[in-house]
Amino acid sequence: MTTSDTCSKPTPVRDPETDEFFDAARRGRLLLRYCRHCSHYALRPGKHCPECLSPLTWVSGSGLAQVWTWTRIHHAAHPGFAADVPYVLVTARMAEGPLLTLRLIDDDGGNGDIEVGTPLQVDFIEHPDADPTPVFRRAADD
Template sequence: MTVKTAPAKAVPVATPTTKPYWEGTKAGELRLQKCSDCSHHFLYPRIRCPKCGSANTAWVAASGKAKLYSYVINHFPAPGWEGEVPYVIAMVQLAEGPRMMSSLVGVPADPAKLVLDMPLQVRFEARGDMMLPVFQAAGSAA
């Protein structure tokens, strides 16, 4: 007899390049890379500045402030998300400049409630032994 268990949500795996990012989320910080030569902030993690090509970069803590840039309301769940549809997959514009894909939590999956440019704030949710950044409306209770 086979016992079927519900699939779990995917857990990210840190690589040598992304390790500082994931260490940041565990410390409650959203970390970005900043070019020490041209001051450009960037995300996803990489070994060279995408603007000027410099390898002289450093990890910095972002403010966690963002705006809703775009979104999609997902009705067809990925494995592990079956009990949560519909849910909002958001593209957020960080205050420091980079955009990132994330989840929007605490806001109904209703276009009338999802106002582009609405202010957002990062928070972190546990997934396996990792912490993932998600976003909520700024000023709402965590």
């Protein structure tokens, strides 16, 4: 995990529906919502599968993904990110199939080598007074 240097950024808000997700995130583990009836992964809030309406359960995700698309943010949408621009926002295809959009934290801020298909790994940024925030970083070369 990476520790945030400031906590002026908006942070996740825990609720009973996300307790298990954030408990796992505090241990550096990514959980995904999964439908055991139709094998669909869901990355949006909700207790029921958007495909078949069966109950969803939390399962461990690999955290592995590949860049599907990305954009470089030059204007902070929140004052907490003003010191970070430019930064890269990535939508990546998770190894389990769904798309997930997160910030890429190990970009060089300008001329990084990010491209479609770049392998990524989910990581978490710790905050002193809030639950961890999931982010992407480039996967280590094997």
